[in-house]
Amino acid sequence: MTTTLAIANQKGGVAKTTSVASIGAALAELGHSVLLVDLDPQACLTFSLGIDPEDLELSVHHVLTKGLDPTEVVLQTDDGVALMPATIELARAEADLLTRTGREHVLRSMIEDLAARGSHYDWILLDCPPSLGVLTVAALTAADGVLVPLQCETLSHRGVGQLLDTVHDVKRFTNRDLVVWGVLPTLYDGRTTHARTVLETISETYDLEVVEPPIPKTIKFAEAPAAGRSILATSRSSKGAAAYRAVAANLVTRAGRAS
Ligand code: ADP
Ligand code: MG
Secondary structure, eight states, X not given: OOEEEEEOOSSTTSSXXXXXXXXXXXXXXXXXXXXXXXXXXXXXXXXXXXXXXXXXXXXXXXXXXXXXXXGGTOEEOTTSOEEEOOOTTHHHHHHXXXXXXXXXXXXXXXXXXXXXXXXXXXXXXXXXXXXXXXXXHHHHHHOSEEEEEEEOSTTTXXXXXXXXXXXXXXXXXXXXXXXXXXXXXXXXXXXXXHHHHHHHHHHHHHTOOBOSSOOBOOTXXXXXXXXXXXXXXXXXXXXXXXXXXXXXXXXXXXXXXXO
């Protein structure tokens, strides 16, 4: 059984990419096989896992828009996870796909195609771009669940309603089985009551679960991408790494419950 999770929030800078890299590395530490898919033309996930997008000839763009065999694009990373990398060409995919029939299903077919070709993963994590465009809708259409990283500050959750509207549409038209797994509090400063209050307000207003524990705000995260490894490797025993390990363990429990 593969569990596919979309990590989505149309707001930039809320730690989508950091969460995908760190949760992926934590799941790999637990012995699970993991594929991370970079769906952001900025290719931050690809870069942060030690691969320079400019050196790549093939990327997720070729799979989604040109029907390339996805197994030809998957790379192994030093973090023990497989990666479907992105390059800036992906910026064109959004426009290319707009006029295509079945565009919402391109990622779902890619995942089915991988399985048909014998590439099996316990987890597939989809790193969504900061928009609610074609790629995010395709990710939600391919996913079993969606995780919403959220910075616990006033105003930063103003887009959550819009994201949930998109989830609602996806459930209606392209993926009836999609489940919102919850909000993942990121860049969390637990010393302030403000952060805690914001978190409670959000989960109550939108009736969403909160995936625990919150990820603390720490400078260690700034150092990891430049090293081409996730924080689990660059700061093994930091609070941030421990928090992501605990989140990953909770997701494993949740997946067991869901399947
Ligand atoms: P997104 O993918 O949502 O745009 P990123 O994962 O790229 O967000 O994170 C945005 C910035 O915040 C990056 O510079 C990243 O290193 C930093 N960051 C992420 N998580 C933390 C954290 N817990 N503490 C401090 N900085 C963080
Ligand atoms: Mg990102």
